[in-house]
Amino acid sequence: MSPPNQESSSPSSLLANLQKNGFIIIPSFLTDLELSTLRSAAAKLTSLARQGNWAHIRTVGKQFPPWPSAPEQGGIWGVQHLLHPSLPLSASDRAAFIRLYFSPRILDVVRELLQPGEGRDGELVMELFNMLVRPDKPFSLVWHRDDIPPSASPEEEVSRLTAAAAAAGGAAKYNHTQWNLPLFDDSSLILVPGSHARARTEQERNADPYEELPGQIRVDLKAGDIAFYDNDILHRGVYESDRERMTLHGSVSVAAAGSKRARNVLQHGVGDWVDGCDFGAVLKEDRENRGVAEGMRNRLVRMGRESGDVGFSLSG
Secondary structure (H helix, E strand, O other), X not given: OOOOOOOOOOHHHHHHHHHHHOEEEEOOOOOHHHHHHHXXXXXXXXXXXXXXXXXXXXXXXXXXXXXXXOOEOOEEEEEOOOOOOOOOOOHHHHHHHHHHHOOHHHHHHHHXXXXXXXXXXXXXXXXXXXXXXXXXXXXXXXXXXXXXXXOOOHHHHHHHOHHHHHHOOOOOOOOEEEEEEEOOOEOOEEEOOOHHHOOOOHHHHHOOOOOOOOOOEEOOEOOOOEEEEOOOOOEEEEEOOOOOOEEEEEEEEEHHHOHHHHHHHHOOOHHHOHHHOOOOOOOOOOHHHHHXXXXXXXXXXXXXXXXXXXXXXXXX
């Protein structure tokens, strides 16, 4: 089942739809040239990762970090760290990923959704930029929320859900957002609209990890669309081995999130290499955007230095 059309020219409608449904879709976000350029870079990196020539991967059979550094029998379902300074691609291919992640078009949507405000707490923070790819054999993720364990009580769930706090009349705002941008048509994401704003029902809590849930939908994205979603919505992934997949997967937060985001971000190992990033050469002709990118990177470096050992959000 396809979700309702979430496109809107009104920024406030984007935020309202995110708050109501837990996700939004903006169709045809990429131009044909951008799509072609990114497909080329993504295909090269995926090939290197499948051959064991890029150690930062997600391996089939394991859902959550940490992952092994070499492909196992089942192959891979993801490629990590597209902004890594040692990414084994040409300068032009690396630049394609950098320009997309720090694109003013993406960051403008981020600002509309996060409503960051003025001052240091409202400054954007660089987080994750990965890619989800076709596995060599079918693979599925269980129902989960990205940073709330399945053992959480209903009270614990509600206390940690931004949207639930806002629905209850609190002042909570989103402090981060996550997006999927497929380079090929992708219907791998399954979610339960509205579940980002409430605790799980008894049926959801007791369900088999892979079973169909009431109200679930499959999010059908065309190549070049982009979907922003609340990563604590109840969701899972179903990955087919006979359908090409290269879906760019990024996240951004605001500095006010601080330690609330540290574990979800740093568990992926991004803090190990972000110090070595220099985006200036790629963005040298756009002084304003270069400053934004460097500021975002610096805030991620600070997050890593201030957080220490953060552990892992989920296991499996």
